[in-house]
Amino acid sequence: MGEYFDKILIANRGEIAVRIIRTAKELGIKTVAVYSEADENSLHVKLADEKVFIGPSEPRESYLNMEKIIRAASSSGAEAIHPGYGFLSQNPVFAEKVKEAGLTWIGPTPDVLKLAGDKISSRRFFAKAGIPIVPGTLDPVGLEEAEAKAEEIGYPVVVKPSGGGGGIGMFVAFSPEELKEKIAKASRLAKAYFARTEVYLEKYFPRAKHIEVQILGDMHGKVIHLFERECSVQRRFQKVIEEAPSPSITSEEREKLLTLAVKAAQSCNYVNAGTFEFLFDLNERRFYLLEVNTRIQVEHPVTEMITGVDIVEQQLAIASGEHLPSSLSDPSFRGHAIEARIYAEDPASDFAPSPGSITRLSLPAGPWIRVDSGVYEGFRVPEFYDSLLMKVIAWGHDRESATRRLKRALGELEIRGLKTNRLFLIRILEDEDFVKGSYTTQILEKRELFKNLEEPVTTTMIQERAETKAEQTSKSISYWRLLARAHV
Structure with missing residues (x-):
């Protein structure tokens, strides 16, 4: 592969910023970190070659401020911007502004971002391209026509x-009755978060799997897949544990899925890394395209573990105009990988966020264990951003060995000073349906998964939690409530 960039700016924070910085360093690329007041001592700031302060802790004043980020890139001499996931990563206006500033956007084209960003337009487009989409409406619905449409679906x-x-x-x-209530609630949230009120309807499949395909496309028209990931362990439509490959489909079904994903990507001239997400109906064993995530995914490490492909490196290569390597024309995978997301939250209290200082941190290690972390011992986890601390990934020669290895790694992981979902993740890995691979997107509805999840508590932890609670009470706005899970 050829030369990429001399210097890039990462328009993000936390573990994904650290992840990008590390690949860039391996390639000899200098990195620029942007940071808010809350992130002055963050790990991504410490690891980058340069740092630029971009404002107050509130995301709208810092990580969502397009002008400040572009000025930081230009003033630092960066040639390109990598947006990571969340924040501005899928914003076509930001991508356009980056290009207008004479910088390179490390991601899909603004046209693709616009297409994928509007779920209804996206559904129409891919349906016309011959890609099966989830049955539902192809236009926004209001209270008046929604009931008739729902009866039809x-x-x-x-x-x-x-x-x-x-x-x-x-x-x-x-x-x-529920439909009217949910439409009103969805419209209110859509207006608050996305400045749009339009909603639409899709068929809900109780016995379904969430399976996605990793795609790479270069600027020369070549599109390839890096196989699939299963992401069916979800709560409130948000992923918790991911694995690759999927344990739920046959080799024939895999081939059909991968063909559909590549066809969909080719139909929209997809460039750079992206994920085409499908719903797999277990009753009819049919795939339906759910949506396209036009960025690197949180769960990309499981794909890297089974294929040996550094997806961030491929993003940099593609953005610099390189051809996809011929070795990826016929990709292969080996073994099995599973990822668990470690959040600062309390599963026993409806997953309430748990910001605070990490007083003790001991990370797992050993053969075929990977930890993508954005924190360190002594770091204060701020309340302004998503509560993801790190991801623990295990590889094994088969699914059983990968599961055993991940359980061992989570058992070794020690995080003190705040609550996490560590024990909850172990409970999921031990669940009978997960072990058999027969779980669906409803797996976290099991009440027994939430029993006896308290970590051993020390006197120091009690004091720290009291201090954290007092600090949270003084906040008039819980930014984690507003922004948590902005990525999937």
């Missing part, structure tokens, strides 16, 4: 905002 239905993502504003309705 068949209850239960999902109410979804046309813009945005991350599971925000998505609700399941099982009756006409």
